Amino acid sequence: MSLLVVGLSHRSAPVSILERASLPADTRTKLLQDTLAAEPATEATVLATCNRIELYADVDKFHAGVAELSTLLAQHSGVGLDELTPYLYVHYEDRAVHHLFSVACGLDSMVVGEGQILGQIKDALALGQELHTAGRLLNDLFQQALRVGKRAHSETGIDRAGQSLVTFGLQQLADGEDVDTWAKGKKALVIGAGSMSSLAAATLARSGVAEIVIANRTLARAERLAQILTEPGGTGVAARAAEMVAVGDELDRADIVVSCTGATGLVLTGDDVAAAVRDHRAPLALLDLAMPRDIDAAAHRVPGVRLVDIESLAEASADAPMAADVDRVRAIVSDEVAAFGAAQRAAHITPTVVALRAMAADVVAGEVARLEGRLPGLDEKQRAEITQTVRRVVDKLLHAPTVRVKQLASEPGGAGYADALRTLFDLDPETVAAVSRADLNDADVKNRGRV
Incomplete structure (x- = not known):
């Protein structure tokens, strides 16, 4: 799955188009529900302010995702697709993350540095959570965007670059x-x-x-x-x-x-x-x-x-001067985008590593049970010592490769390591998927308490 944003703002569209494309609250709800009902999006939320309308989604196909999100924006805004398309912009994966973080810091606002956008981002996340359309990716993304925006305002003088x-x-x-x-x-x-x-x-x-x-x-x-x-x-x-x-x-x-x-x-x-x-x-x-x-x-x-x-x-x-602090905020955004990407890539391989360790634990349990059948005279202390020894051997064998694979997976282009691990150890895909679902449910509960 990959992050995709399709939208329009004061930078891409004239006010007359933004005005016609504005989304009332009930329309945003219907837009998100229809986005999840359609393929290829699996989660979505919408950021709608007086000068931007952006639909964020986790998609499995880029071109199909762009076409579907563009069509949905046109249908719910009431502006025809042919008329709306020239004003739409598209950001994908790391560029989409960079865009939202820049928005959160006020770098993409009409008045550079204004802080009200943070409240609007929080509202967008809350709507996605309320409608159950925001999953782990968008929860993580928007929570991080809020932290990045607050960091920019606390660590730099971006507030001096503009006003509300x-x-x-x-x-x-x-x-x-x-x-x-x-x-x-x-x-x-x-x-x-x-x-x-x-x-x-x-x-x-x-x-x-x-x-x-x-x-x-x-x-x-x-x-x-x-x-x-x-x-x-x-x-x-x-x-x-x-x-x-x-x-x-x-x-x-x-x-x-x-x-x-x-x-x-x-x-x-x-x-x-x-x-x-x-x-x-x-x-x-x-x-x-x-x-x-x-x-x-x-x-x-x-x-x-x-x-x-x-x-x-x-x-x-349009011609407002850029303060020196803006460059510092841009550096913060770049660092945070890299950190977010690394964390997401590392999280992607975690279910596979968990499934591998679960499989190893099953192997240990099976071998210990077989040994007990062949050596019924073992006392409790001997059985415990043998079990602990086998577990230590397995843990030591798995430690280096699992730590290293997490490091490699967190680097750009590291998404393929999870597939390689599943293939090498012949892991059951359903076991990995079950771990992912459990992590998603835990993250959903945790994130709902944070907004």
């Missing part, structure tokens, strides 16, 4: 002015109460806005977020919740609007924005972080309105 998408967006709205100075005393409206909206509300509060209104389809979630912002130990900003039907009224009073919902249609139309600023006392700043977009692009043309959305953020970040 929220911070970057607010900087674009401030248009060169210090964000804290620009935001101080303003009234903000945050539409949505998910992770990105929560981050936006907290960032605005720290920037000194006078008031934050949280509007959400589920009022209870908006109320919880408002309470977090105002409770002791929180930001101390004045915050309150509002229902979505009140967004029009709240828009009339807002100076800054940040929207990030899971809606499939527009939350604010161009007419909504125009009506709000018709008698507005100050310019209206709009930040749309949703995919597909929440705010009509026509708002760009409304006098007194500044709109920053995913498309304009992509343009603004």
Whole structure:
């Protein structure tokens, strides 16, 4: 089996395509279920953010895997395969591992170094675990990606190379002015109460806005977020919740609007924005972080309105300078990819080694039983000494080759050593498979407790 990723992101596709191809939560579930139902994938999970959609799978055939995953992405995104294909990228085996680790470190983000991607990777793994579509390979891969991302942020200054998408967006709205100075005393409206909206509300509060209104389809979630912002130990900003039907009224009073919902249609139309600023006392700043977009692009043309959305953020970040710390993160990624590959190759041969030692133990037990039949006069101490001697001989004979074969198998190109070992010792394939299944079940239980 081999790791394959097929996807598209802000680097490969225009925002218009990403917007149309976005996957709601229920669609991601169906995509993963259909991926496992189809051959050649045996496990899968999907990483879907505002600027990337990637389907990860363990496949036994490369070309068939690429064709199947591409078709499934097209079917579930609603974008025709012929239209989607030019924007898809494919990574296989070590290159797929390198890609995910780079994503986890923020090297492939629209804003280099942003840390929110780690939460999204964790969500992707949790979904695969919940649906039982992520097996040992993807559990190991995504757990390692999370550790690599955390290592990059703790051991380097990658955080200085970029900010979260929220911070970057607010900087674009401030248009060169210090964000804290620009935001101080303003009234903000945050539409949505998910992770990105929560981050936006907290960032605005720290920037000194006078008031934050949280509007959400589920009022209870908006109320919880408002309470977090105002409770002791929180930001101390004045915050309150509002229902979505009140967004029009709240828009009339807002100076800054940040929207990030899971809606499939527009939350604010161009007419909504125009009506709000018709008698507005100050310019209206709009930040749309949703995919597909929440705010009509026509708002760009409304006098007194500044709109920053995913498309304009992509343009603004295209020429962002790379910090020196980025090179250090790349070195970390390269080291971790090599370590992950070695560990996976070594793990691949472990069931064969276990099966070999089990076969040797059976041989020892059989020979000891035969000896007892021929020498019934042996006492307990003599029988134990003979048994221990035979076991030591077998262990010493197997020690060097099994240790060496694990070392060789962990090196690039070492996958064939497991087959060679099975052939040389005529091991029962079903015995090896049974060990693999047992290891997979143990790893599945262990990994479910770690996310």
